[in-house]
Amino acid sequence: MGLFDKKYCDICGEKIGLLGNRKLEDGNLCKDCAKKLSPWFSDRRRSTVEDIKGQLAYREENRERAAQFRTTRSFGEDRKVLLDEDHRWFTVTRARDLAEANPDILDFDAITGCRMDIDESRTELTHEDADGKDVSYVPPRYEYSYDFFLVISVRHPYFDEMRFSLNSSSVYYEPQKLPQRAPMSHAPMDRPSGRPKTINASRVDPEDCAEYRKYRQMGDEICQALEQARSGGKQPAGAALEENIIMHEAVQDIPAAGPWTCPACGGANTGKFCEYCGSPRP
Template sequence: MSLFGKKKCCACGETIGAFYRKKLPCGFICEKCSHQISPLVKYAKFTDVDKLKEHLEYRKESSELLEKFQITRIIGEKERIVIDDKNQLVLFATEGDKWTKRQPDVIHFDQITGFDEYIEVIDSGDYYESSEGIENEVPKGFVSCNFSFILTIDSPWFSVMPIQINRDELITDDIDSAEYRKYKEMLDEVKETFRPYYRSARKIS
């Protein structure tokens, strides 16, 4: 068989066209199966076919959870945590994401086992990078703030989920301003939502 000949998908066994060459450690994979892999998982994880098939089965179950997902809360701006309080489910999305290109991972509340809060403060005279990737100097008498958190997740496929909740840097001369409090309250809301499920030995204040 030539280098560009047809190959079989290691997941479903279907023939892969000559112009599609998605290679995993465990073999080649077809376009349909590759699109079913979680966007949160690196291909290097699939060192054997059984692991890949196990993941695709997990994604099928996640798809079924998505069908019954009922949005009750959305926390965040550009990066968002989407919550279904009724079914105790959660997924992660970005602004404007309609979930049509890549299916999100849906997880249960009790899979969230830890929470870490991060408020980055850059002082006046220092530089921050804007959401457009441009470096700007923080004006005199002001600070630049970003608000983010990391959830620890009990899953064989990924263990953490970092989220920055503010879309643009908050430039403020008052850390007790309404804008600052808004983002801090978002962090607190996430922390308290999953507090009953935290398993970390360290205290989450």
């Protein structure tokens, strides 16, 4: 067969358009059939036509579960981890209409582990000198960015992990320059006593950043909930409603948005927590 010969999908039999072929180990797959596969599946090229037919049959069976799914607990922001504690099911999805989106619905017993990966990158900061050139600070200063990924390990015939981002955009953190006192010692004869030497230093601790803490705590909470679900624990009846009421009351107690000064460290802030020392907004 030539490179540009017409190809047909070995699943649905439809003609495959230009650039629409998804190669299988022993055949061809059209993009429409490929869209029906699990979003966590990544081994298409080594799959046979029969493998794909088997997975599509599973996906149709899964659609029935998705229609029956009733969320009892929800975690996350853009992509959510949803629990159905009555059926002992969970799913990870962005969709609001589960029956339409058909996300993979897994049993709690399929969970084999959960962990969070935090990717860190560092960019050196510069400033303009008297000649208008970008130069490094002395000592060098850096801005850090973080991305938070949750990895749920599972027993499943078509994938073994569900890895996804907790944050929709990177979290940026610039360490604060802190004055550091030199160790106490007798002052040299040529320097007046009582004036300890200070140097500019940066404390690299992302826990100082409220956004960093938010997503790190979110990942810990999800892993804890999944471990509880796997081990058979269940939130007591009415606990979810009570938790929502408490959270709602807490939100109502937060002052209106606007700039504020931290009473602990004097830092200027706009969020619920001080970006510099972590203290809550007064």
